Amino acid sequence: MDRNDALLADWRTRALALEAEVGKAVIGQARVLRLVLTAVFARGHVLLQGDVGVGKTTLLRAFAQVLGGAFARTEGTIDLMPADLVYYTYISEAGRPAVEPGPLTRHGEDLAIFFFNEINRARPQVHALLLRVMAERSVQAFNREVHFPHLLVFADRNRVEREETFEISSAARDRFMMEVTIDSPADDGMRRALMFDPRFHDTDALIASLAPALVAHTELNGVAELIQRSVRASDALQQYALNLWRATAEPARFGVRVGDLDSGELMLAGASPRGMSLLLRAARVAAWLDARDHVTPEDVQAVFAETIAHRVVFQPVFEMRRHEIAPALMDAILASVAAP
Secondary structure (H helix, E strand, C coil): HHHHHHHHHHHHHHHHHHHHHCCCCCCCCCCHHHHHHHHHHHCCEEEHHHHCCHHHHHHHHHHHHHHCCEEEEEEEECCCCCHHHHHEEEEEECCCEEEEEEECCCCHHHHHEEEEECHHHCHHHHHHHHHHHHHEEEEEEECEEEECCCCCCEEEECCCCCCCCCCCHHHHHHCCEEEEECCCCHHHHHHHHHHCCHHHHHHHHHCCCCCCCCCHHHHHHHHHHHHHHHHHHCCCHHHHHHHHHHHHHHHHCCCCCCCCCHHHEEEECCCCCHHHHHHHHHHHHHHHCCCCCCCCCCHHHHHHHHHHHHHHHCCCCHHHCCCHHHHHHHHHHHHHHHCC
């Protein structure tokens, strides 16, 4: 075993320990934990879908605790402005105006996870600032450039209440590596624990009970790149991924059927090049977590829906039914495109 193999094996052990530790605070969400863990080691931003109170904030605070980096959040509101993320002003005890860093800039380079709650309640101007932060991991503040080299952005959308909301654009959605859905646990035993076990009633104490800084969050970028260089994708696997890409834009060409819809009239645009690149980036991490040095079709399939569904653009007449059409389309593509 060479040095890189030994390093990756050691980090795999740490990654799985991290996943298990978060699982002590977030129960009944094994697939969600694996997907978020994959995004962490692929260094990709994540959109979260889920009803109120399913544990999205607890999940992210738990990951921030075990990663050892700083955690910050902000609430999307209709009057939120871009500057509110960068700084806030107040009257000091001396009666003079004062300026302090906002939630995005308060922790500086140590910021590991930034959670934007109900992003679709914020205006497009705020989305634009967040897109720059996601793309460049920096922002202009206090007459200097503030860098966030270790930052991952997580955001969720209120999918129940639609009043005073601004749906994020397809270009904004494309910046997120994944969109992950969090539902309440189906198992009655886990539901009973969430209801009656006092451990889950105090979120601060629950998070504090987790082992801190199981991995060095400042080293994740280097490990992520080593994973990408070390996990191979065969020619056959690459052709499979290309066929999946074509099927997102031209489903009818691959015999993809979604109920009684005309698949030839369904799509306005398929997945972007960025989206397919991030799909393979996530698939390499999935392979690594399963102790393989090569990507299999199962690795691609394991992350396909979460990395691609939010990127495809339907014709306007179908866009209002995205929440039901997109999952069915992803399943149909995987069923119709032959795997090697």
